[in-house]
Amino acid sequence: MSTEPLPASSPFLHVHKFGGSSLADAGRIASAARIAAGSPGAHRVVVVSAMQGVTDALVALATAARAGDDTTPAWTALAERHRATALALAGADPAPLCDRLALESEALRGDLEALARATGDAVVRLSERIWGHGELCSAWLMQAALGGEAAGWTRLDTREVLVVRAADMGAQVDRDASLHRLRAWRTRHASTHIVATGFVARTTDGEATTLGRNGSDHSAALLADLFDAASVTIWTDVDGVLSADPRLVPDAVCLPALSYAEACELAYFGAKVLHPRTLAPLQARGIPLAIRNTLAPARPGTRIDARGEAAASPVKGLSIVDGMAVLELVGSGMTGVPGVAETLFAALHDAGVSVTMISQGSSEHSICCVVREVDAGRGRAAIDAAFAEAIAAGQVEGVRMQDGLCVLAAVGDGMVGVHGVAARLFDGLAQARVNIRAIAQGASERNISVAIAQAHATRALRAAHAAFWLSPQTVSVGVIGPGHVGRALLEQLAEVIPRLRAEAGVDLRLRGLASSRWMRLGDAPMDPASAAAQLDGDGAVPCDLDAFAAHVRASHLPHAMIVDCSASDAVAERYAGWLAAGIHVVTPNKQAGSGDWTRYAAIMAARRAGGSRFLYEATVGAGLPVVLTLRTLLDTGDTLHGIDGMLSGTLAWLFNRYDGREPFSALVREARALGYTEPDPRDDLSGLDVARKLVILAREAGRPLSLADVEVESLVPDALRSVDVDTFLARLDLLDAPMQARLDAARAAGCGLRHIAKLDSEGRATVGVQALPADHACMHTRLTDNLVQFTTARYAENPLVVQGPGAGPEVTAAGVFGDVLTIAQALGAGPRRSP
Ligand SMILES: Nc1ncnc2c1ncn2[C@@H]1O[C@H](COP(=O)(O)OP(=O)(O)O)[C@@H](O)[C@H]1O
């Protein structure tokens, strides 16, 4: 660290400002001190705010004192908070620091007592002193954390040097007087580095004052100018200036660079991270500003300078100013009359009402301006008075007032000369069903502002944010059932999501994962690669499907989808509700498609009502395009005559292998060992699973078939139907003799055996073993191949055949993923769900 005395002004000097969030407790102050001490540059000026919450407490104390309330408990708590922080920071010898803070606390107590009795100007003077107490204390704390005078850090009470006078536009610095006082201060303090109190200043009369709430940013900029600093860094608790307030828009992104003008507009329109008056002194001197995160100091943050930087979106940031009202002067007599606007704004000026936004239609029939709600009544009275004569003469109707509004501003240098920006903003707001009360765009085209109902503020901000920062194909995804298929799907998602985002604009965000017992929900997208492994770890909560769906249907993301990879009927029971709520559903779970007809019909109706999609390609033939092929045939006007084929990979494998050389039971055991069968092979041999698939296909073709309507031949002997699995496996050879007899009979007729599902032209559905001639397509399959033949009007002589491996987690997951993509890719063109 340099020990050269600090020059009166230096281009090698860097200003660092730490806000209250960075000084919330002793640990944070120590981190801030490490950042300041370790930052580059020969000389540093560290500007501190009060510890988090302290200014609020002081404002409340002053109010209580004026009201004659007992301030002792709150005063004691505040003094104790500073003392406890000092003890934690000061190490072996905390007494000097504690004494300093005790003196400050005593001064505060004196001011509070005086304020309780004060009258006239003294009320303002004492209040200002009280409000600034927090910065005086935190500067002592920070100086100690940095090692004090011994380490070259001198404390500057900014009230000694920063001279401001009250002006129309807020406190105005007297630069010459301030420079003069700073030089004088420098002659008395030969320090290398400085810790300066933010927020506080002195009036031209030498009284203590403040720069207004959140004014420490402004202090840092003013000191940077006075010290001729090379840069200013504002350290806070977020990564930089974000595209919107992260408390309202969870998907807000950190903006790498902004121009002074962009930052100024955003700050003026409510981006709390930066005080609006900070930019002017820096811009005037060309001093660059960085906003960085004390909690993550390695991150680059936001750079603000004259250059700014072009970005992908023409709009850099969105912000909201709450508590606004519209005043509208209306009257046909105003048209073409010069001076109306002048009279109106002069009236507002005289009443001390500041105008945030102005809009006037070209008919000049009305002039509308947006002011702060608290000023609106005063503003209206002032305009009414100014136009009293015109109102009496009937030329002007009077002033209409509407409160309960806020102003949403979209800001960006990139908007200049670019068409479609306003359209995108208004479209986003329209999608969210937000009514726009007034619109203004300055001729700089750097800001479009709209006045909207306060009640719609968050919804509007999220919708506008989605319109500019999210792809229309951004989908909030929740996956249920991390079994074999679910896990394979998560692996595939992990591999493909980055490419989909970069190349196709499809932005799939895994925000929830649930098993039958646990669920994990994330606001930030979860990593699909590790999500399943972490499911029952820290942060997991017991599964609640309502909460899961509510989270997935995030109001700040344009679309939501639940992928059900469970085999649960209870989950299928939820589909109708989810679809009606606009959540798309994708599943390989056969329960809904083949279960109770009334529920199936309700699901299909909910899908239509919610404008959402329900896809289940992987319920039949795993990753093979079976449902899609049938759908396409029907959608293009073909007529289905029949479906037949092998719909079970397990049974296909068994009959492919079964040639009489090995008993059927041995093959069942082998298939089980290879993982081809369900743990209880009766689930396959019963034919029920195949029957479910046939029902799904029949319903797809518009036939109201139910499971009970399918004639299913079970391969499980009656005697083994209700025994436990072990007994069943032990007595499996009961299958052998009857199966051998069927094989012999088939062979005698020149045929072989296959397990076939069939839906005929009359709608009759059957599932069972059939003897097929050697030239039948099903006799030419391999391993676990499924084969589905569609006989239709167009494919009458020679059916359309879909064939390929029809089982296994990877191919099934790929079928599910295909549905997810089908939905996501179509979203770009379709309407967005309203947030
Ligand atoms: N556009 C925005 N970008 C970043 N932060 C914002 C924005 N709008 C509002 N904020 C809020 O501003 C906060 C930082 O301001 P503030 O609380 O005054 O910080 P500090 O205490 O460090 O001075 C952030 O925690 C964030 O919640």
Ligand SMILES: N[C@@H](CC(=O)OP(=O)(O)O)C(=O)O
């Ligand atoms: N402490 C003052 C000044 C300030 O700027 O604080 P912060 O940097 O924490 O916003 C306030 O709360 O208004």
